[in-house]
Amino acid sequence: DVKVTQSSRYLVKRTGEKVFLECVQDMDHENMFWYRQDPGLGLRLIYFSYDVKMKEKGDIPEGYSVSREKKERFSLILESASTNQTSMYLCASSSGTGDDEQYFGPGTRLTVT
């Protein structure tokens, strides 16, 4: 089974802190994604990556950056956390072979105070 793991289930940070959210997949998938999920807004794509060191902005990239130094790991970085970044963050991966079913991690609930 594909497994996507996220470094933390719950995280509490202070405004202005730099925050790292880590995601690791174990199926050699080409594509990886970061979403945020807020009530009533569904899943919104922040960034995605289709290869090592390759990344593209999604629909809401402002205030975020990403890093993909190794194929299995995709990190989301909040350079200076703000309270409006309090949310559930979901990481996903897909094979890149044409079947773009996505496999999701359990999510990180981030609270910025």
Added chain:
Amino acid sequence: AQSVTQPDIHITVSEGASLELRCNYSYGATPYLFWYVQSPGQGLQLLLKYFSGDTLVQGIKGFEAEFKRSQSSFNLRKPSVHWSDAAEYFCAVGAGNTNAGKSTFGDGTTLTVKP
């Protein structure tokens, strides 16, 4: 651009009753269509998917969905709902291997199951 609409934000059904969750999509070519389920506090899990072929697809947990090109719909159905089906359901449309496998998700439908 692709888009997905799930018209029902919240649906309540009695246990044992049938269920249909609606999904309408907008996409210029033949879409890749998905239904995912999210239990409370969890990530999303794929229920079923449609790429081509038979327009009625079977998924896990007794769910099925029917692709209707003329209506741009991909509605999810289950003949008899169980209490454990209470969750949030997301419809998604993708573009296959183009566009890095991105999918666009609907806003979700929350299912409540009454005993």
